[in-house]
Amino acid sequence: MASRSGRRPRLQDVAARVGVSTGTVSLVLNNSAGPSAATRERVLAAAADLGYRPDRTASLLARRRSCLIGAMLDVRNTFHAELVADLHDAAEAAGYDLLLSTITPTRDSRRAIETLMDSRCEALILLGPDAPSSRLTSLGEQMPVVVIGRRLRSTSVDVIRSADDHGVAAAVDHLVGLGHRRIAYADGLRGTIATDRRTGYLRGLRTHGMADAAMVVAGGQTELSGSRAARELLAAEEPPTAVIAFNDRAALGLLDGLLRAGVRVPEDLSVVGYDDSPSSQLPQVDLTTVSQDTRRQAEEAVAAVLERLDSGRTERREVVLEPRLVVRRTTAPPRTTAGLGLVSEAGAESTEP
């Protein structure tokens, strides 16, 4: 029970109390070879007694290494939140600590990264950084850098991402398998991720010889964009029987918009999201979506860092994880009679790939 409410105890204090040198105490506390069992015990007791906690700042400085991995995220992004939790676990299991730095509307990635570097992080894990690839590359030349979730052409930065195109293509397969022939896609606007997913959609259709049926509506990455897309879909001359949204948030907005317009899901229209976010798992939402397996991504990211740091890997590495379609209750075969119930007819039944 510490209590000497003055300053916090220092190495010096516990050394004095035991009657040994600070060096000995340090060795004991770090579990290094040397000190005898007896000394160990006394030191440990004294440290506990004083409530001693090493000053990380000082030990980082003295130690060659900081054992700190910096993670840049957008704290308002729920997907990042999930990932960070997993990163923590993975990093800790490897004996590293995670230092967080978020971007905010008034704090860009440059600033967030600087904070991390100034704190002596040995490596950086960047979640969906918006920085230009050239900057990331030069960063990667200074220290190990892993980018999660974004495709990136770079000679120095490791990338962990999932095959977004495959994910969407899988969704297309699933829908086609159910009998859908008019499948729309609510786009995610700019960004490499959006490009990949759109590509997956188009490629998926092509696989089934349905390239002509492509129907891409403007979208975005938030609920709002989803509800806008809903309006556009409902207004279409020949509405689709299924729609794939850029991500779950957009899908949620889409669902909301449809529901309010009296369209039933999945009876009238099937909806697929992307991310398998917590809200897509709600029983009332129960959205068919594509899971990115954050846990695995986090582990791969930490592994990539460790390989560079501890095993001296230097060549670049890219891990592309295969996303997994999670079928829930927002997808079903199209109604044989009509699309939205207000369309002539659908390309109905059968034809499995």
Added chain:
Amino acid sequence: MASRSGRRPRLQDVAARVGVSTGTVSLVLNNSAGPSAATRERVLAAAADLGYRPDRTASLLARRRSCLIGAMLDVRNTFHAELVADLHDAAEAAGYDLLLSTITPTRDSRRAIETLMDSRCEALILLGPDAPSSRLTSLGEQMPVVVIGRRLRSTSVDVIRSADDHGVAAAVDHLVGLGHRRIAYADGLRGTIATDRRTGYLRGLRTHGMADAAMVVAGGQTELSGSRAARELLAAEEPPTAVIAFNDRAALGLLDGLLRAGVRVPEDLSVVGYDDSPSSQLPQVDLTTVSQDTRRQAEEAVAAVLERLDSGRTERREVVLEPRLVVRRTTAPPRTTAGLGLVSEAGAESTEP
């Protein structure tokens, strides 16, 4: 343009390049009085040239102060995310940096706080900490601690929170004003916050002489709990004409459940949430809710810290902000004829506990 891809440049390096001592460089870089304009310029140029960045670890150690404020949050809580963004702004404006530490399912608040302390934070801002008040109090005796969002009896910890009871009471006032007489409340289970809001509900009713009409249904803090509550409400013998949910997430679940059951909001039933979260602001949701003003809370929290740190305040302080009702489109006068209009049928689906 640094490039000497060896180690990062140190104070020593820029000093050598300019031909002055490290002391001088340090003074210049910290904008301290002393160095002449000419020297300043040369040092600055050299530093920029070398791409020098001070090693924060070292300077924290050397400096008396760290100018670091630690913030503990739950990274998966969107409300916290909002707050953190604002805290960043407020802290930076005051010349402090914010160090983040999150709790996760496998990382409790004790651990999160230790990380912060080990990093020499001068003060702690804890977002809705679950730690027992006694532990927080003893923490508060060691260093300035501000708790945001949670009521707390403590002799040492500052508290910034909003008057949750008033918030809910205001919602009741609003509904009563619209003509509602049967107003339900979907509870938030355990916790001081939940207690406060429930109290506000009951007190609000009492104010209008409607204490007898209290109708509290089991709830929770997530969408899922909201949808459960929806079921319970629909099954009630005499369904309410309005319902207030513990928070926006629960309200969203509630809305979803109601919508799916064919209940129209606000025509058949008015719904009020709490938090004014981003999703409540979506045009398609447009939820009447209670705003907590995160920006203001963040500013007050940082101000409280500064007062202790820089102005030597020692007596405890509690700031209770008045929440603000944000009326949107999920509330309207009750239909004069009946409650849910389809009670008979809805009630058919058994009564779930």
Added chain:
DNA sequence: CCGTTCCTTTGAAGCGCTTTAAAGACTGGT
């Protein structure tokens, strides 16, 4: 030309901890 003042700049002492060469303390063999 010298003593003062006022500016600048520097040297050196830390900040609290790690690390390693070397000193001490023992053990046992001869």
Added chain:
DNA sequence: ACCAGTCTTTAAAGCGCTTCAAAGGAACGG
């Protein structure tokens, strides 16, 4: 009793930066 060989413990040199007393110079009045 002496020396090699083992264990323990310590002293001291940093880690990179801040800080401040004190030194060095320039400027100026007498």
